[in-house]
Amino acid sequence: MTEPTTPERTRPRTHADPAPREGSPAREGRPGDAHARTDAPTDAGRPMAPPSEQAIPLVNRAAESEGVLARPARRLETERLADLFAAVSMDGDLRLSVERHPDYFALYDLEHDPEEQHVRAFEKDGEVEGVAAFLARDALLGGERVRTAYMSDLRFSDALRGGKVLGKVFAPEMRLAREATGAELFYTVVFDGNGAAQKALVKRDPRWPDKPLYRPLRRFDITSVLLAHPPLPRLRRPYRVTRARAEDMDEVLAFLQRDQRGRPFGYVLDEGRFERRLRDWPRFGAESFYLARDGQGRLAGVTATWDAFDVKRYRVRAYRGAMKRIRRAWDLAAPLLGGTKLPAPGELLRYAYLTHLCVPSEDPAVLAALLDAAYADLRGTGLCFLMLYLEREDPLRAALRGYLTSAMPATFYVVCAPDSRFAEVDLGAGRPGFEMALA
Structure with a gap:
């Protein structure tokens, strides 16, 4: 970026x-x-x-x-x-x-x-x-x-x-x-x-x-979900979420690739790239994936968490504005809620990415189910944030209700020479094939 x-x-x-x-x-x-x-x-x-x-x-x-x-x-x-x-x-x-x-x-x-x-x-x-x-x-x-x-x-x-x-x-x-x-x-x-x-x-x-x-x-917004309060209680959970196993990866790959075909800049995952990620990304594997299924057992959504500490880290330089107030309030509440205090300036900020996010139906209840499960597993592990990509008018935003979040606005640009054949081409709707964790 x-x-x-x-x-x-x-x-x-x-x-x-x-x-x-x-x-x-x-x-x-x-x-x-x-x-x-x-x-x-x-x-x-x-x-x-x-x-x-x-x-x-x-x-x-x-x-x-x-x-x-x-x-x-x-x-x-x-x-x-x-x-x-x-x-x-x-x-x-x-x-x-x-x-x-x-x-x-x-x-x-x-x-x-x-x-x-x-x-x-x-x-x-x-x-x-x-x-x-x-x-x-x-x-x-x-x-x-x-x-x-x-x-x-x-x-x-x-x-x-x-x-x-x-x-x-x-x-x-x-x-x-x-x-x-x-x-x-x-x-x-x-x-x-x-x-x-x-x-x-x-x-x-x-x-x-x-x-x-x-x-x-x-x-879009680079959206950070603060791993703060206990997991949210949900009155109704229409989707069942499980952690993936190695034998689920073929189904997951097929699900992801179908989705990528409809995205601008979609990834070609089924020619070795997905297997490479499972093999080469540190602290990552089949067990990193969360699978949301409907009442008939059909896959409705997928995501995976990844701690990229081995290849890149964020160090806090300063808190300003809203984050300064959030840090002050959270550090007072953290001992009572069992959360991790935010790092002081000069210290590393531990976080994880929500990667491979795929909800073809755009139903926020699917993302809410996935997020609830990942949040419950990561809270109390020493991580402070869970980061994900959400567009400005994203229907999936409703899944974040009840969570403490912050956002950094950004724009995804297509770049070409002024005389390129792509200078005026409509590249279509849908989220781009963009894995923020690799940026």
Whole structure:
């Protein structure tokens, strides 16, 4: 996601390498996976980039007049990239920084092979002062299979801010990303409160006529459900919720894939991607899924919870506005209700995502049943929030009644060249195929 950009002066602390999930085998290498190349030369114990990455001549000198060179990011730079990423905070009532130590690329590797990762470093005076990523995959658009790329993790330090760098490099970077990944169409998320990003990325500027076109597709809220009070009592539960087992995964995959076919940017899950998630996502598996069934035993809704601590973490920088009041009230009530106090500034905020959310009927009672079950299981585990994607006029919002929530407004944009065939195409209704946990 393209996030608010408030630099922090203090270098974030790194955390110890997370242990693998208990009972999980060590991750086996896939062809071309730099993590699997145990015979590759290393620097400080880190694998070097694969030969294909080293050989790509993708240097962008469009901002050379500003003293900036854009080039492929190298895996040997993982610590610098993670430091830079954490130094730029997400602003809002809850100000957070995102930490990706010890391996900046680990989040990308969960979902994308190295050849699908076009990660860029922006260098000034020999130092990496900016980073951006283009992550390629096939997506479903109106029944058509299209090569797309998610534009993610744009971060600039003070050294690159306030100038013309982005305006000069943006169009050439898109062209290089298309050449490197084969992507025809791009998509991204920008926080609505990030005025700097809105101006630099979304707003048209006559100085840069070839600047990529941003088309808003969906406006949504990154919604956080505070794991605070005891589970809600429900007078009537029309759906029965159970935890999934390994033998349920074929049914779950078929259910999810049917839904994705009707979504813009729908995922192609049934060609190995779903199995890869079950295998590679840490702290995740069949048991992470919740299944809601109707009175006839038919699957009505699915979701899964995921704690992404091993690949990214949120550190609290400050509480402001409504969140400051919520924290004060909650910390007084937490001991009485058996909840977890919110972390102090400087501490990590533990949370989980509600992933793979699928309710084809749009019946909020289905989501309410799933949410109630997940909430009951996660409350008291040390986690503070459960995060999910909800659109502004989403019929599923009714499922959150009775819960304490906060929201960060954002917009899902389709991004393409002004002369692209997608510049004016109607991409259809429905929630996009967008797994917020991977953003």
